[in-house]
Amino acid sequence: KQEVTQIPAALSVPEGENLVLNCSFTDSAIYNLQWFRQDPGKGLTSLLLIQSSQREQTSGRLNASLDKSSGRSTLYIAASQPGDSATYLCAVPYQGGSEKLVFGKGTKLTVNP
Amino acid sequence: ETGVTQSPTHLIKTRGQQVTLRCSSQSGHNTVSWYQQALGQGPQFIFQYYREEENGRGNFPPRFSGLQFPNYSSELNVNALELDDSALYLCASSLLTSGGFTGELFFGEGSRLTVL
Numbered sequence: 101k102q103e104v105t106q107i108p109a110a111l112s113v114p115e116g117e118n119l120v121l122n123c124s125f126t127d128s129a130i131y132n133l134q135w136f137r138q139d140p141g142k143g144l145t146s147l148l149l150i151q152s153s154q155r156e157q158t159s160g161r162l163n164a165s166l167d168k169s170s171g172r173s174t175l176y177i178a179a180s181q182p183g184d185s186a187t188y189l190c191a192v193p194y195q196g197g198s199e200k201l202v203f204g205k206g207t208k209l210t211v212n213p
Numbered sequence: 214e215t216g217v218t219q220s221p222t223h224l225i226k227t228r229g230q231q232v233t234l235r236c237s238s239q240s241g242h243n244t245v246s247w248y249q250q251a252l253g254q255g256p257q258f259i260f261q262y263y264r265e266e267e268n269g270r271g272n273f274p275p276r277f278s279g280l281q282f283p284n285y286s287s288e289l290n291v292n293a294l295e296l297d298d299s300a301l302y303l304c305a306s307s308l309l310t311s312g313g314f315t316g317e318l319f320f321g322e323g324s325r326l327t328v329l
Contacts, residue, residue, distance in 0.1 A: 104255070134318070141325065142323070143303055143321050144256070144305075145320070189255055191255075194269075199261075199307050200258050201248075202258070203248075203255030203256050203257070204255050205253070205255045206255055
């Protein structure tokens, strides 16, 4: 059974700091991993999708890496801004390439001005 | 914006009642998935619809049911509501082709259900 864990559960940083969010999963036989952002009471916004053949993906100040063999992914946020404050969720497919996702509980990020 | 729309945005029901939530998928997408997100938790997969049929189900009882229509929009129905059904219900659309799923989901803003 696939399980996803995110550490830390919450993180508070001053504006401008670089930070790393961690995600681990128990079954390494995945086709991809997706990072999402969720603002309070809102839906999920897809940030980055990493295919299993890739080691990392970048979008602006965001960089996500994937190490299937160790069952880990990291989301790196450079030069954090107050607008980055949100909950960040990672998700992997239930089985292999299935798009039915298993989510972690998320990391709640607060960036203080 | 993702193009996935959900209604209603908020609703309040009492125990034992029934509720229907609606979702319009993103243009060009043919698959709809539903997720339940309790407060402080990650979303949990309820079920998925493809070609108007259920295509996979998570660990939810039969009182959670759904429909997909020819235009790929979908409904989630919950009967005999319980207090623990209070949650944000999220709809996500994706595209299944002959080569498989594109791998990316696009979510709506959700329907917040409160059961009293």
